[in-house]
Amino acid sequence: MQYDFKKQLRSFGYAWKGIRCCVGKEQNLSFHLIVTVLTIIAGFLLDITRTDWMIVILCIGVVIAAELFNTAIEKLVDLVSPERHPIAGQVKDIAAGAVLVCAATAAIIGLVVFIPYLTRFFL
């Protein structure tokens, strides 16, 4: 199969459209984006190291990607099961649980990274 650069660009466009259709509409995603902005500001203010930036950026990416997967799953469930069904509810709850695991992990890593800078900054 021949590599089609135009098709590749179109795929990026569809992916970008997917992200845009969630931004500003999904409350949880908005929360994660606000935390992301605050984390990035803190990173610059506290002048964290390159390695710490990589860890922080990885955490941000994982949480936002998890939230996008969760939103996609929610929409798919609403499409295939507009009526209430226990399994439909479980699917949504499990997807939300996955986001919670990612977000809690990222929060703990954030504390491990930022606490030493904060103690040095304030003490």
Ligand SMILES: Nc1ncnc2c1ncn2[C@@H]1O[C@H](COP(=O)(O)OP(=O)(O)OP(=O)(O)O)[C@@H](O)[C@H]1O
């Ligand atoms: N189709 C469904 N069948 C059974 N339970 C559902 C279904 N949809 C949602 N739920 C339950 O409700 C919880 C919240 O789901 P969701 O965030 O999609 O809100 P909703 O109840 O569908 O209402 P809304 O979309 O207006 O917020 C889910 O985690 C799940 O426990």
